[in-house]
Amino acid sequence: MSDQEEILIEAKNLKKYFPIKSGMFSSAKAHVRAVDGVDFTIKRGEVFGVVGESGCGKTTLGRLILRLIPITEGTIHYSGSNIQNMKNTELRRKMQIVFQDPGGSMNPRMSVRSIIGEPLIVNGLADGAELTKKVGELLEIVGLKSNHMTRFPHEFSGGQKQRIALARALSLDPEFILLDEPTSALDVSVQAQVLNLLQAIQKERSLTFVFIAHDLAVVRHISDRVAVMYLGKIVEMADADEIYNNPKHAYTKALISAIPKPDPSSVVDREVLSGDVPSPVNPPPGCAFGHRVNHPKYPDSIDLDLSLVEVEPNHWVQPCPCCTEI
C-alpha cells in the first residue's frame, strides 16, 4: 500500500496560453487559455482518467505533462524533480505517449521493426540481432507475431496499429504512459481488445497511465481516478466509482447522462445539454458551465475563488454556487 501512496506526478497551478498573432512580427493580440490553472497529483501505479468535450484542454494537459510543449505558468514535478530541469533522455525514458490516430503517428516508410526499434537505437540500448530479438518480444507482448516486424504500417488494421504504437511506447520500459484517446478511432469490438491489453500490461508492469478520452464509459472502466475538465479547468476529480455514482458538479452529471446506454428499456427522455463549449479565448468570468446553461445563480460565482475543494475524502469539486450542490 505504501507503494500506492507514492506521488509520481504533481502539477501545481498549471497554465498554458497559446498566443494569437496576426502577422509574423506582431505581438500577441489575445491568448487561447487551453489549460487555465490546474492542480492534480497522480500516484505511482494508478490510472488517471481525464474526460471532457473537445476543446476543453485534455490533450494540451497531456502534452504539458510530457513536456512536448513549454509551460506558460506553474510547475510539474515528476517523482520529486521539476520536469523543466530534467534531461531529455531521462524524461523520455520514463514517460511515453500513445497518440489518438494510430495511422498518423507512424512513418509509413518505416517498417515495424524500425518504428518500434527507433527509441532503442536512439538511446543506445540495442542494435542488430539484439534489436530484432527485443522488437519480437515487444510485438508478442502486445499480441502480435514477431514475424510482423518486416511489414509496414499500412498492412495493419486500426487496432493492430494501435498495438504497434503501444509496443513502441513500451520499448524503453517506461514508468509512465500517456494514452491520448487510444480507442476513439476504433470499433467497439477492437476497442474491447485494446482495453483488455492495456489493463493487462498496466497490471503486469505496474505502470502509471494517464488515460485521456471523451467516452466516459471507457474511462470509468479503466481508471482508478477521474478528472473532469471543462474549458481549461478541472471541475471535478474523484475516484472512478465515486464520480459516476455520486457526481457533484452539474457538468459531470450532464456528461454522464449523455452516454447512450445499450439498453432500449432504460431509454428515458433525458435532458440534453444545449450549446457548445465556449471559445477559450475570452472565457466567461466565474463558473464557465453556469454561463453556458444560463444558470440563475451564475452571477454569484463571478467574484468567487473557484479552486477545487475536497468535499469528501478524495473527492474534489469546483465550489461554485450554480453548478455544485455541497
Add this chain to the structure above:
Amino acid sequence: MSKLLDIQGLRVHFDTLDGPVEALHSVSLSVNEGEIMGVVGESGCGKSVTSLVTIGLATCDVDDGSITFDGDELIQKTPQETEKILSILKYFSSFFTLGLILSLFWTFLEPIQGLQISAVMLSAFSICFVSRRILDAPRSRHEKFMRSIRGNKISMIFQEPMTALNPLYTVEKQVAEVLRQHDKLDAAESSMGLRIGQALVYPATLLSNFVRSDMRAGLQLIGAFMFIFIVHQSGNTDTILDILTLPISLLIDVFGVLFLILDLIPSIASSSKNITYLIYVVEIIVAYSVISFIEWEFLPAVFRGDILSKTPKSLVWYLVILILLWIPFGVLMTIIGSIAILAIPPIQISGFLRLDPAHTRQVVEILNEVKIPNPESVVKMYPHELSGGMRQRVMIAMMMACEPKLLIADEPTTALDVTIQAQILKLMKDLRDREGTAIMMITHDLGVIAETCDTVTVMYAGRVVETASVTELFANPKHAYTRGLIACTPSLSSERKSILPAIPGQVANPSDFVEGCRFCQRMERTGETLLKIPDYKEISPGHWVEMCPICLDENEDRWE
C-alpha cells in the same frame, strides 16, 4: 406500415487488381415508412457499401438483387452483351480519334489522299459515337432518374461533416444549391439589375473589408500592387521577366521530357494485355518523335533562315504542324487551364447573382428547424467557422431541405463528443416525429442504436446475420456476433477493471471470405458450417436470424 425501402438479395463486387472481390453477399433489409432502422456492424462489414449502392453512388458492380424505393426500382441492370459492345466501341472510337489526327497530318503531305482518309476516319468515329449514345440511352435515363431522387427523396448524412461540406462556399450557398437543383427555391424578389450591381461591387467590398480588418496587411498588398504598376510604367518588366523566366523554362523543358519517359516505363511494363495502355503508349511515342523531329530538324533551319528565305510556304507548314501537334499534346492543357482560371470570376459573380433575400430567408428557416442558434449570422459563415456539432446540423439541414422520405445517416455521430452526439440524436428523432422521415442509421455503437432505433439489422462480413425490433434484439439476441457486440461495450453498470469479453480477431479480408458462415471463419472453427450458406429464417415474428447451428448455440461463445 408499408415498406419504403426494400433491398432484396443484393450482391455486389468491386473490381480490383487481384480480381473481383465480393463486398456484399445477398443482403436483404427493409425500412418501413416513418421508422428508424439501425444497421450495426464493424468496419468492413459492408454497411456503408449498402447505403452507397442504395443512393447510386457506389463504384462497385451490382451482380444480383433489387432495391425498391417507394415502388421504383433503383438498380438498373445493363445486359452483359451491351456492356461488351460498349467497351469495344470505346476502343474503336479512341482508335479512330488517333487515326483522324494522324490523317490530318498526312493531309499536308498528300492533300487528296489525306483528306479522303480523314473523312473515312471522321465518319467511322461518328458512327461509333452515335451508336454508343443509342446503346447507352437507358443508362443515362436511369442516371437522370437517380439524380432526381438523390437529395430529393433519399438523402444522406456522411460521417465527417468537414469533408462533406465545401470549405469554399458559405452555408447559405450550399443549402440553397440543393433546393435549386430540385427546383424548390422560392421566387426571387429583388430585381435582376440590382443583383448585377451587387455582384459587380462585390470584389471591391471584399478588398475594402480586408483592408479595414487588417490595416497593415492591406497596406502591404496595396504596396505590392503599386510596385508592379511602377515597374510596368517605367518599362523594366521585360528585362526582369527574361532573367526570371529563361533558365526556368529551360529546366521545365528538359525535366518535362525526362519525367515523361520515366513515367512511361512502368506503364509499358504492366500494359502487355491492356489495349488502352498500348494506344496511350503509341500515342505518346508518335507525338514525341514528331516533336523531337521538329526540334532537331526544323528549328535550326528556321533559325538559320534558309527555309524563310527560300519559301515562305515552308514556314507556314512548320507553323501548321507545330500548332496541330503541340496544341493537342501540350498547349491545349495550358489553354484549358487558363480558361478555367479566367472562368472563376464569372462563376463567382453568377453564384452571387443567384442569391436573393427571399432565398436567404428560406435557408434561415431550414436552419431554424434543426435548432441552430442565431441562423441569420450562421448562413453567412464558412464551414471552418462552425464547430463539429454545428457542421453536422448544417449537413442535416441541407439533407432535410427537400423534405426527403428517407434519410441515410452514415455514422453521423462517430466524430462527435457524447454531449453533441446526444443533441444530434435527439434532433434526428424529433425530425422523424415531426416530418415522418424514415431514417437508416448506420453505426457501430450499440448505445446509439438502443437510444434511437425501432428495428436493428446486424451485418457481418457482407451479410445480414440478424434483424429484429430493438427491444427484441437486446432482450433476446440470438446470433453469436450480436451477443458479442452487446457484451463487449463497456457500460457504467459493468464491473470496473474487469476483462471485457472482446470478440477475438477481426473481420476477414473480403477476398478470403468463405461461402458458409463467416463468423465461424473468424472464430477459427472448422467443419460443415464453413461450406454451406446458412439459411436466413424468421424464428419469431419480425426476428430473422442466419441459422448457423454453432453461432446460435449459446453455450459455444459465452462472451465472458
